[in-house]
Amino acid sequence: MALSARSVAAAPVSRRSAVKVSAAFTKVSSTSALKSAGGKQVVEVGGQKVLLLDVNGDISAVSNKCSHLGLPIQGKTALFTAEVKDKCVICPAHGTAFDVKTGEVKGEWCPKLPNLPLVGKGPGKKPLPVFQVRVSDTGDIEVNV
Numbered sequence: 227m228a229l230s231a232r233s234v235a236a237a238p239v240s241r242r243s244a245v246k247v248s249a250a251f252t253k254v255s256s257t258s259a260l261k262s263a264g265g266k267q268v269v270e271v272g273g274q275k276v277l278l279l280d281v282n283g284d285i286s287a288v289s290n291k292c293s294h295l296g297l298p299i300q301g302k303t304a305l306f307t308a309e310v311k312d313k314c315v316i317c318p319a320h321g322t323a324f325d326v327k328t329g330e331v332k333g334e335w336c337p338k339l340p341n342l343p344l345v346g347k348g349p350g351k352k353p354l355p356v357f358q359v360r361v362s363d364t365g366d367i368e369v370n371v
């Protein structure tokens with residue numbers, strides 16, 4: 227039996243059924259490992275490089291890929307070492323400071339770059355992605371990416 231257009235249009239449609247909720251925390255490290263790494267540790271989860279930061283015992287998880295040019299915030303060489311100051315992580319490439327909890331840019335965008343005619347400082351001001359993080363009673367660090 228074929229449905230008429232009228233009967234299909236009258237069928238109730240739930241918008242909630244179209245929303246897919248996915249929240250999954252994944253164990254990525256431990257508080258002792260993060261401490262041993264000097265409070266800055268890059269982990270890979272969900273295909274993304276995530277930088278774990280311990281700021282005075284408060285743990286945050288931010289993208290390790292800078293929102294400016296995609297360079298690593300915490301790299302493998304001394305040249306690309308993130309600095310943490312005033313609850314912000316500072317990209318070593320051009321000096322942008324990002325709030326470790328919100329990813330918001332604090333202060334000047336790319337202060338180490340000159341503001342060139344026509345191109346300015348490259349891509350415009352953009353926050354750094356941040357991720358939910360939680361610590362278990364046993365010190366496991368879990369991230370929701």
Ligand code: FES
Pocket residue numbers: 292293294295296297317318319320321322336
């Ligand atoms: S790549 Fe990070 S501020 Fe430019």
